[in-house]
Amino acid sequence: MDAYERITRNAAEVVTEEEIEALADDPDGKRAYVGYEPSGVLHIGHMLTANKLIDLQEAGFEVTVLLADVHAYLNDKGSFEEIRHTAERMRDQFIAYGLDESNTQFVLGSDFQLDDDYTLDLHSLELETTLARAERAMAEITSGDSVKVSQAVYPLMQALDIPYLGVDLAVGGMEQRKVHMLARDVLPSIDREPPTSLHTPLIADLGTGRGKMSSSEGVTISMEDSREDIESKVNDAYCPPTADPEPTDDGEARENPVLQVFEYHVFPRFDAVVVERPEEYGGDLEYESYDALEADLESGELHPADAKGALAEYLDRLIAPGREQLAE
Ligand code: IYR
Structure with a gap:
């Protein structure tokens, strides 16, 4: 690059x-x-x-x-x-x-x-x-x-x-x-x-995909979060199997915040992302680019639940050093 x-x-x-x-x-x-x-x-x-x-x-x-x-x-x-x-x-x-x-x-x-x-x-x-x-x-x-x-x-x-x-x-x-x-x-x-x-860019609220993620309203991720906090927030996140969700009934635009966090937070900091899956569901997937992950989510090859599991893991890795520093 x-x-x-x-x-x-x-x-x-x-x-x-x-x-x-x-x-x-x-x-x-x-x-x-x-x-x-x-x-x-x-x-x-x-x-x-x-x-x-x-x-x-x-x-x-x-x-x-x-x-x-x-x-x-x-x-x-x-x-x-x-x-x-x-x-x-x-x-x-x-x-x-x-x-x-x-x-x-x-x-x-x-x-x-x-x-x-x-x-x-x-x-x-x-x-x-x-x-x-x-x-x-x-x-x-x-x-x-x-x-x-x-x-x-x-x-x-x-x-x-x-x-x-x-x-x-x-x-x-x-x-x-x-x-x-x-x-x-x-x-x-x-x-x-x-x-x-x-x-x-502004990232949409994790829970709803609407508006922008902010520390004052809605769901956000911070260095104070435990691994369990991250898992539960990501698990509850809005993640339709597309990068371009339909607007809400009242016409408000929506994003896929799980994909946005992969694109703007995870891929810039890691060379590759591994999504762990049991053998019976096809085994692990490895992505070297955001686009490849997005394409698999859209085609159905990657299930939103598995994408969320991986997102929680990588967010936790990004946050762990700050969390440890706060505990000092
Ligand atoms: N307006 C920013 C804070 C801020 C940014 C810059 I660049 C400055 O020179 C001064 C303040 C915020 O909204 O956090």
């Missing part, structure tokens, strides 16, 4: 392809980052962007993980003290998950976002941006009905993080895309380059 392929595999969107191609031509010493509101324990949403960071490290990039304590505070996630404490626990979780410690830089937002220069640049961006635009950028990041001033400041700070961290590539889930588009539009007003970004 060449650098461009590794950088862009499983991405839902890159902005722009030409800019990513230029980075892929000479990735050494280039820096990519993801920012996370500290939550202490990694869950499957963090793991998806972390997989991309691991791809980028393998392609030669250096990586910054921003533990966005000030952002979490602005997004009403608790007292500043609590958030700071939680941020410390997250660092070790990322390393346990598989980020390369020797080339991952962890930065707290509050290490630079309270400096005079940053604050003045932030005020310049505030002058450039309408409230309506800031609100739109936040639509998929915040919940809650009434928009606070803090939530209008939030995306402008996220935009400003990019030049202040000196990164070449901003990575995030698709829910971050409008913030990155805002950043492309406003950063030139303070003589900064429009940033290049890469967005990972």
Whole structure:
């Protein structure tokens, strides 16, 4: 796999392809980052962007993980003290998950976002941006009905993080895309380059295949889960024998979250996936690519129950190091 392929595999969107191609031509010493509101324990949403960071490290990039304590505070996630404490626990979780410690830089937002220069640049961006635009950028990041001033400041700070961290590539889930588009539009007003970004897909809720999997609602997988927890969540997951399930009766789109987790979490981290089956049901199956597994699920060669058994096994392997780290 060449650098461009590794950088862009499983991405839902890159902005722009030409800019990513230029980075892929000479990735050494280039820096990519993801920012996370500290939550202490990694869950499957963090793991998806972390997989991309691991791809980028393998392609030669250096990586910054921003533990966005000030952002979490602005997004009403608790007292500043609590958030700071939680941020410390997250660092070790990322390393346990598989980020390369020797080339991952962890930065707290509050290490630079309270400096005079940053604050003045932030005020310049505030002058450039309408409230309506800031609100739109936040639509998929915040919940809650009434928009606070803090939530209008939030995306402008996220935009400003990019030049202040000196990164070449901003990575995030698709829910971050409008913030990155805002950043492309406003950063030139303070003589900064429009940033290049890469967005990972959103995975549907494991239980229903609807909407997106989130830590606040529905079923999610986290580093706190025991093997039994994982088995029972995966066992109850929505898994029709197709990658394109019919929409619900009320017209809502559905995905197959079991296949999505195989595609975005398991295959990127393992060379092959073995589905164990008793001899009388045809014996073990081995897949070297996601597409082969999907094809067998669709043809009926692979039963959803066997796919789920394998998914629980591989998810457990991904989570075990983080779970052990939490127990320390
Ligand atoms: N908005 C992110 C957190 C975040 C991301 C980046 I990239 C920043 O520079 C700052 C904050 C979230 O929703 O978790």
